[in-house]
Amino acid sequence: MKNKVYCGDVVSVLKQMPDNIIDLTVTNPPGDAASVLKDQLASLVHNEKELDKLDTIHFDEDKIGHYYDARACIRELYRVTKENGVVVWMIGDFSDIQTTSLRPFRHVFYFQEAGFDLYCTIIYHDRPRPDLIKKPQPIPTFHYMFIFSKGNVLKYTPVEGKDTNVWVQKQEDPDAKTYPGKFNYEIPIGHILSFTKEGDLILDPFCGSGTTLMAAKRLGRDYIGIDVRLTHCQISEDRINSVIPIKPQDLNSS
Numbered sequence: 118m119k120n121k122v123y124c125g126d127v128v129s130v131l132k133q134m135p136d137n138i139i140d141l142t143v144t145n146p147p148g149d150a151a152s153v154l155k156d157q158l159a160s161l162v163h164n165e166k167e168l169d170k171l172d173t174i175h176f177d178e179d180k181i182g183h184y185y186d187a188r189a190c191i192r193e194l195y196r197v198t199k200e201n202g203v204v205v206w207m208i209g210d211f212s213d214i215q216t217t218s219l220r221p222f223r224h225v226f227y228f229q230e231a232g233f234d235l236y237c238t239i240i241y242h243d244r245p246r247p248d249l250i251k252k253p254q255p256i257p258t259f260h261y262m263f264i265f266s267k268g269n270v271l272k273y274t275p276v277e278g279k280d281t282n283v284w285v286q287k288q289e290d291p292d293a294k295t296y297p298g299k300f301n302y303e304i305p306i307g308h309i310l311s312f313t314k315e316g317d318l319i320l321d322p323f324c325g326s327g328t329t330l331m332a333a334k335r336l337g338r339d340y341i342g343i344d345v346r347l348t349h350c351q352i353s354e355d356r357i358n359s360v361i362p363i364k365p366q367d368l369n370s371s
Contacts, residue, residue, distance in 0.1 A: 119318055122330070122342040122357070124350040127185050127322045130343045131193035139197050139341075140317035142204040143305045143329045145260075146224075147185070183345050188227050190322065195231040195267060197320070203312045204233065204265040207241065207304065209257065221261045233265040241304070242285045262304075272312060279307035300325060305332035313338055327353025334360045 123130045194204055206228070208221045225235060239262040262284070278287075287303060305328060309319060315337040321329035324342030326349060333340035334357055344350050 119339040119341055120334075122324060122327070122344065122350045122353045124344060124347050126345055127343050128189045128193055131190065131197060131322065134193075134197045134341075136196055137199045138318060139194075139320045140199055140202050140338075141309065141313050142194060142198065142202075142320040142322065143207075143308050144205070144321045144323050145207040145300050145325070146187070146190075146323050147183070185345070187224065188230075191224070191227045191233075192231045194320075194322070195228075195233060198267045201266070201268045201271045203236065203267075203270060203308075204228070205304075205308050206263045206265065207260050207300075208263070209260045221263070225263060228263070228265045233267060236264040236266040236270055237282060238263055240283045242283060244286060270312070272314065274311055276307050276310045279303075279311065300328045302328055302332060305329040306336070309333060309336050309338060324353050325349050327356045330357050331360045335363055337362050 118134065198204060206224065208224060210219065210221050229235065241260045241262050243258055243260060245256045245258050284304075284307070286301060305319075305321075309332055313319065316339065318339045318341065319329065319333035320341045320343075321327075322343045324330055324344045327342060330340040330342045330353060340357075342350075342353055344353065
């Protein structure tokens with residue numbers, strides 16, 4: 118099952134995985150539809166029972182809608198995560214509707230409902246993105262990186278430059294520019310070195326162009342990727358195949 122990309126609905130694929138096998142998950146879940154369907158969804162923000170609808174649909178570059186159940190996904194992540202394992206959930210809150218969706222904070226409660234602890238929160242300072250929002254407010258420049266644990270975290274090795282709760286983007290992932298997520302290579306590298314050892318199993322349930330999986334392979338970890346879009350699964354596999362693992366003695370220089 119490991120060292121493979123699975124194409125399909127994230128909850129359905131996770132349900133086929135055994136219990137307690139994942140050491141670390143690093144992922145950037147898809148954005149909600151608030152900025153795409155603002156006229157239809159604006160009224161839902163103040164209706165507590167309808168808030169989950171903002172989490173169930175996202176659009177790819179071809180404007181095709183895909184659905185996923187955020188709560189069910191997080192419950193399955195708890196099941197497949199090992200005791201003392203970690204989930205890194207990178208998420209922003211961008212929309213054109215009058216108020217932000219509060220999606221990141223609702224997801225924190227989903228993780229707590231599932232049994233996870235919030236280990237810490239890291240702010241990832243990205244480049245300014247004025248294109249993400251058009252209402253009159255400050256331009257967004259950051260994402261939350263919520264670090265959740267299943268029980269106590271037993272391994273944490275600070276990485277130079279990634280040892281505070283604010284990370285500043287230093288470089289782009291040039292090979293991923295054609296993919297809308299643009300998940301930077303330095304993010305999974307930092308977390309994999311901080312929370313895992315060689316041979317551990319890394320999961321990205323929304324793997325996109327495969328950056329987390331590439332980082333895992335480069336650092337001598339096993340990996341599992343999931344994505345609902347066949348084209349992105351193919352992109353991930355092609356990029357992973359180009360990666361040459363570095364030697365264990367060279368890990369400190371990565």
